[in-house]
Amino acid sequence: MRITKMLGIKYPIFQGAMAQIALAPLVGAVSNAGGLGIIASGGFSAEQLREEIQKTKEITDKPFAVNLMLMMQNISELVDVIIEEGVKIVTTGAGTPAPYMETLKKHQIAVIPVVPSVKIAKKMEALGATAVVAEGTEAGGHVGETTTMSLLPQVVDAVSIPVIAAGGIANGRGIAAAYALGAQGVQVGTRFLTTVECPTHDNFKQAVVDATDTSTIVTGRSIGGPVRSIKNKMIQAYLELENQKASRDELEKLSLGSLRKAVFDGNIEEGSVMAGQICGMCNEITTVEEMITTMFTEAEEVLDQMTHLSLVEKELI
Structure with missing residues (x-):
C-alpha cells in the first residue's frame, strides 16, 4: 500500500521533527498543505505535549504525527498523551520503540522509526514498524555516517515495509531521485526552515x-x-x-x-x-x-522526462 493511502495524506512528504521548531504553526501548515506535519516532543512534559497537540488540532483537521526522542525519561507519559489525544502516527528516534510498540499498535498507531543504517532498519521491521525513514548524513541536526544515496537503496532492498528518504532533499529533483532509489516518499527538514510559517x-x-x-x-x-x-x-x-x-x-x-x-x-x-x-x-x-506544491510539480515533470530518457544509445537495425 502506498504511504499516502496508509497515512491519509495527499503528498508523500514528512516535515522533519526539528527540535524546538516543529511546533503547531509549522506542523498545522504542513498538514493543511497535504503533507505530514510532525510535532517534535523532545524536552516536553506530558502537559506540554498535550497543549501542542491541541494547538495543532486548532489549525488542522488533517493527519499529523508526534516524534518521540526515545532517550527521554518520560516517554511512557508522552505515549499516554498521544493515545488520549487520538494521534495516529508516531515517528521515533534516539533509541528503540520496542518497549512501547505493543501499546502503540494496540491503539492502531502507525510507528515510523528514523534509521541511519540497514541493520537498524531490519530490526525496526522485525518489531512491527509501519515504515522507516532512512536518513543520510547530509541532514541537519543529529546524523549518522552514511550518505542518503548510499543508505536509501540498501534499506529499500533490505526491508519489505515502505521506506521514506531523508537527508539532502529540498526540491522536486531530490524527490524524483528518492523515488528512483526506491523510496515511497521523503522527509524534509532544512527547506521547511525557510518558510513563512516556521516559528524561528x-x-x-x-x-x-x-x-x-x-x-x-x-x-x-x-x-x-x-x-x-x-x-x-x-x-x-x-x-x-x-x-x-x-x-x-x-x-x-x-x-x-x-x-x-x-x-x-x-x-x-x-x-x-x-x-x-x-x-x-x-x-x-x-x-x-x-513550497510543497512547487516541489511536487517539479518532481512530476522530472519523472515524466525520465520516462523518455534513454541511458544507452541503441543502434537501429
Missing part, C-alpha cells in the same frame, strides 16, 4: 537562506553525538575543544541552550543553527503550501 527568529531563517553548499559542519563525533549545523563562532569554539580532547562536560557546557539562542533569540553566532548540507539550495522564503 528571522535571523535563523536568513542564516539558512545565506548559506552555501559548504556552510555546514558536523560537531560532537568525539563524544558519539554527531550534529550538523551551520558554521559560526560557537561551532568553531566547539571544534577547537574537540581537537583538544575536551571532556563531554566541557563540550556540553559550551553548547548548553545554544539551540534556543538561535531559534528564539536570533543569536546566530553563539547559537546552534542546525541545518543540512542542502541549505545552499534553500535560498528563498515561501509559504509551506507554495
Whole structure:
C-alpha cells in the first residue's frame, strides 16, 4: 500500500521533527498543505505535549504525527498523551520503540522509526514498524555516517515495509531521485526552515537562506553525538575543544541552550543553527503550501522526462 493511502495524506512528504521548531504553526501548515506535519516532543512534559497537540488540532483537521526522542525519561507519559489525544502516527528516534510498540499498535498507531543504517532498519521491521525513514548524513541536526544515496537503496532492498528518504532533499529533483532509489516518499527538514510559517527568529531563517553548499559542519563525533549545523563562532569554539580532547562536560557546557539562542533569540553566532548540507539550495522564503506544491510539480515533470530518457544509445537495425 502506498504511504499516502496508509497515512491519509495527499503528498508523500514528512516535515522533519526539528527540535524546538516543529511546533503547531509549522506542523498545522504542513498538514493543511497535504503533507505530514510532525510535532517534535523532545524536552516536553506530558502537559506540554498535550497543549501542542491541541494547538495543532486548532489549525488542522488533517493527519499529523508526534516524534518521540526515545532517550527521554518520560516517554511512557508522552505515549499516554498521544493515545488520549487520538494521534495516529508516531515517528521515533534516539533509541528503540520496542518497549512501547505493543501499546502503540494496540491503539492502531502507525510507528515510523528514523534509521541511519540497514541493520537498524531490519530490526525496526522485525518489531512491527509501519515504515522507516532512512536518513543520510547530509541532514541537519543529529546524523549518522552514511550518505542518503548510499543508505536509501540498501534499506529499500533490505526491508519489505515502505521506506521514506531523508537527508539532502529540498526540491522536486531530490524527490524524483528518492523515488528512483526506491523510496515511497521523503522527509524534509532544512527547506521547511525557510518558510513563512516556521516559528524561528528571522535571523535563523536568513542564516539558512545565506548559506552555501559548504556552510555546514558536523560537531560532537568525539563524544558519539554527531550534529550538523551551520558554521559560526560557537561551532568553531566547539571544534577547537574537540581537537583538544575536551571532556563531554566541557563540550556540553559550551553548547548548553545554544539551540534556543538561535531559534528564539536570533543569536546566530553563539547559537546552534542546525541545518543540512542542502541549505545552499534553500535560498528563498515561501509559504509551506507554495513550497510543497512547487516541489511536487517539479518532481512530476522530472519523472515524466525520465520516462523518455534513454541511458544507452541503441543502434537501429
